[in-house]
Amino acid sequence: GDSVTQMEGPVTLSEEAFLTINCTYTATGYPSLFWYVQYPGEGLQLLLKATKADDKGSNKGFEATYRKETTSFHLEKGSVQVSDSAVYFCALKTGANNLFFGTGTRLTVIP
């Protein structure tokens, strides 16, 4: 079945450090891929998405490229800020309505 495997956390970085959170997926068909962010006490917000192979999603300095050959959608940011501290979820969606989430990666950025 469809699934997402996400890098386990927690991840702690200093401000301005480079961030990578790994995400790989298993899916039948051609999924769309997403990164959602959840700030403390809040719901999920869509951070970025890619709907086909080689697409790059980007938002707020974050980027992820849909790599079909490696079935990956790794999240990167060149210089993290304290305000980026949150839990990040990788997710996929095929033709059905269900979003399959990874287990989430908690990021803490320290000044």
Add this chain to the structure above:
Amino acid sequence: DAMVIQNPRYQVTQFGKPVTLSCSQTLNHNVMYWYQQKSSQAPKLLFHYYDKDFNNEADTPDNFQSRRPNTSFCFLDIRSPGLGDAAMYLCATGGFGLSTYNEQFFGPGTRLTVL
């Protein structure tokens, strides 16, 4: 702004006492979802409505029910909450058939505490 609204944000109930969580949307989306998210876990889909058609996930307990009286509103009813039902409940919407049909828009969630 178009959005997904959940009320209340925090709900406390007693063991076995029925509780209803509310979700409304101004996006005019035809699909509405309910997810359960326990601490430090990924959201888990409970069920969804495609218009008025109800779709239950196979492993959703019978204790959880839902109602969608119109396009804008959807309710989650927990008939007899147990301690294991304490969680964040997330409502989401999706507009099937639109260019963003495969994107879901989430509300802020309702955190349920069971005493």
